[in-house]
Amino acid sequence: MQVNWRQIHAARNSFAVLYAACETEGFVLGPVEAPAGDVTCYSLTSLNAARYRDEIDRAGCLTIVGGPHAAACPREVAAYADYVVVGEGEYTLPRLLADLRDGGEGKIPGVMTGDYYRPADTSVRLDAYPAFSEYKGYIEISRGCPFSCGYCQTPQIFGHCMRHRSIDEVARYAERHEQSRFVTPNAFAYGSDGTHPRFDKIERLFRKCRHQIFFGTFPSEVRPESVCGESLDLVNRYCANTKLHFGAQSGSDDVLRQLHRGHTTADVISAIELCREYAITPIVDFIVGLPFETDDDQRATLDLVQWVARFGKVHVHRFIPLPGTPLAGTTARTLLTETEKCCGKLALTGRLTGSWNDPEIRFLRRPSNDIP
Numbered sequence: 001m002q003v004n005w006r007q008i009h010a011a012r013n014s015f016a017v018l019y020a021a022c023e024t025e026g027f028v029l030g031p032v033e034a035p036a037g038d039v040t041c042y043s044l045t046s047l048n049a050a051r052y053r054d055e056i057d058r059a060g061c062l063t064i065v066g067g068p069h070a071a072a073c074p075r076e077v078a079a080y081a082d083y084v085v086v087g088e089g090e091y092t093l094p095r096l097l098a099d100l101r102d103g104g105e106g107k108i109p110g111v112m113t114g115d116y117y118r119p120a121d122t123s124v125r126l127d128a129y130p131a132f133s134e135y136k137g138y139i140e141i142s143r144g145c146p147f148s149c150g151y152c153q154t155p156q157i158f159g160h161c162m163r164h165r166s167i168d169e170v171a172r173y174a175e176r177h178e179q180s181r182f183v184t185p186n187a188f189a190y191g192s193d194g195t196h197p198r199f200d201k202i203e204r205l206f207r208k209c210r211h212q213i214f215f216g217t218f219p220s221e222v223r224p225e226s227v228c229g230e231s232l233d234l235v236n237r238y239c240a241n242t243k244l245h246f247g248a249q250s251g252s253d254d255v256l257r258q259l260h261r262g263h264t265t266a267d268v269i270s271a272i273e274l275c276r277e278y279a280i281t282p283i284v285d286f287i288v289g290l291p292f293e294t295d296d297d298q299r300a301t302l303d304l305v306q307w308v309a310r311f312g313k314v315h316v317h318r319f320i321p322l323p324g325t326p327l328a329g330t331t332a333r334t335l336l337t338e339t340e341k342c343c344g345k346l347a348l349t350g351r352l353t354g355s356w357n358d359p360e361i362r363f364l365r366r367p368s369n370d371i372p
Helices: 009-023 049-058 068-072 074-078 092-101 154-158 167-174 199-208 229-238 253-259 265-277 295-311 337-348 360-364
Strands: 003-006 029-032 039-043 062-066 083-085 111-113 179-183 212-214 243-249 281-288 313-318 352-355
Touching (some): 003 009, 167 199, 199 229, 243 265, 265 281, 281 295, 295 313
Parallel strands (some): 003 029, 039 062, 062 083, 179 212
16 A cells, blocks of 8 residues: 655644554655555644645545644544544554555544544654654654643643654654754753743753754744743753744733733743843744734733843734634634734844734745755
8 A cells, every 4th residue: 555645834743743653554655745555644723724625635546634734623634634643643644554565544542534523542652753754854743732822722732741753762863963953842841740840950961962952943942931040050951052932922911811822021020130141142923913912912012022122033924813712713803903013023134933813824935845
């Protein structure tokens, strides 16, 4: 049975992970730029799903779709795909392929097909699966998040309990990179429950990795309340990055409470000031246009954006109501004229990036070649 993987730039790390997981079970995912072979697999986000819907619907082969959008909207996706992998794919996808190869109907836990669906009966232990094999990717060191931020799909897909790849396994895969970058919802939560840092485990990880480490930068951002003297000292002593990326999201404590962020604006300000003390440049994310954001809330965010831009760089993005999140189905509010003018001015100076007008620009921009 020939199994292919549809090349999509946004899914390149998923390809590396699932290629390795399928390879261990005897399935080699061939990268393709159109559906082909017996089976073609897709990983879709909620912002690119519409682009591939017709292609999947018209495909002349069996189609399997997973990814964040499939996990959030399985019935919608099942209307045009043959099989939908709901949630984590490392165990479910090879299991589904084996069932199809052996003449089954693909009716297994974690897969929706037609009117059939049973929730997955397993969760993924990261050490049980390779981080990557032939196709290199970032090393996923943690999965899950104990927080319930209103805009975020992560805990909806991976759960609220954090799971970690062991130090020895992370170090083993890091040997294959001259520079190691990690995937995690909060780098400073490695080895912990997500709310009580274990900096001793992070230091043990750093000592085990022999090549350059980038930690706390994309795609392993941190949370502002985890930025402290101990965490920044570890970055300065062991890591190659001189920048730290974290989310403030709003300059209004009322908005942060409604988002269930679990931190305050004071935590953000403290993180910025500590970064300055440790000669680390802060890169800070903000969301504008949240549905319950008042004019005063947005102005408070704008004030904080301008203050942060004096000492670091800012990413500002328009709110996107992602399916499967607590804020799904809501509508982004209009931006104040002063917000648009300020963001544009800071962008011209190189202090601000993002897509505060058109939220899809950030996610739908394509390189000239969709190779992962």
